[in-house]
Amino acid sequence: MSIDLTFAIPPFGLSPAGTFTLTPVDGADGLFTLVGDDARLFLLDAAVHLPSYSPELTDEQAAGLGLTSAEDAMLLVVANPGGSDTTVNLLAPIIVNARTSVGAQVILEGQDLPLRAELARR
Template identity: 65%
Template sequence: MNIALTFTVAPFGLEPLSAFVLSPVADADGLFALVGSGTTGTGVEDPRLFLLDAAVHLPSYAPELSDAQAASIGLDSAADAMLLVVANAGASGGGSGSGSGSGMTVNLLAPVVVNARTGVGAQFILDGQDLPLRAELVRG
């Protein structure tokens, strides 16, 4: 099921877009494609980001939003928040050689948070939280 989303501020690198569609990727539990509607300032038409549902893939990930961040998307309750992280395929695709890595990294410092009740979202930089921009996603 596709979900229409409106971002209060364009996700990083997708400026000036604010309209997106979040679509589940077939046969990949908790993986979504976020597709923009329009052209970015750098000329990319209908850009796409891949996002992972943190509840599925990173159940212990619990970043804290500021009151201002939550208010900017009309989020009154944590239960209404859909927490997503930007996923990037690694250059080698094979991890560090230990067999446990997926070759994929996720951005834990700047999650995408969606108010599931309203479809309003934003990508937030989490101030004062020691989280990496590129954390290796390890298969469980």
């Protein structure tokens, strides 16, 4: 089931669009596409693929998304498939408020996380 998401500022690499569509990829648990007017990103659900990943948002970032509880946040990371290796961006995750379908790509402050972390195969 696809979900239409609203971003105040489009994710890096996607041009401005009123709405973006988040769609699960059939047969790939926790893998999604995020599609705007003219581009697509692959996103991984961190809860499925990176269970120990637990970044901290600033109060301003959480407030901008209307988050009052961690349970309302869906944590997604941008996946960069390439040849035999896939990397994920852990420094700038996409956070979605599951109650409101509002999303934002945030840059985590003061956290030593890589832009290109190699994704371990399962």
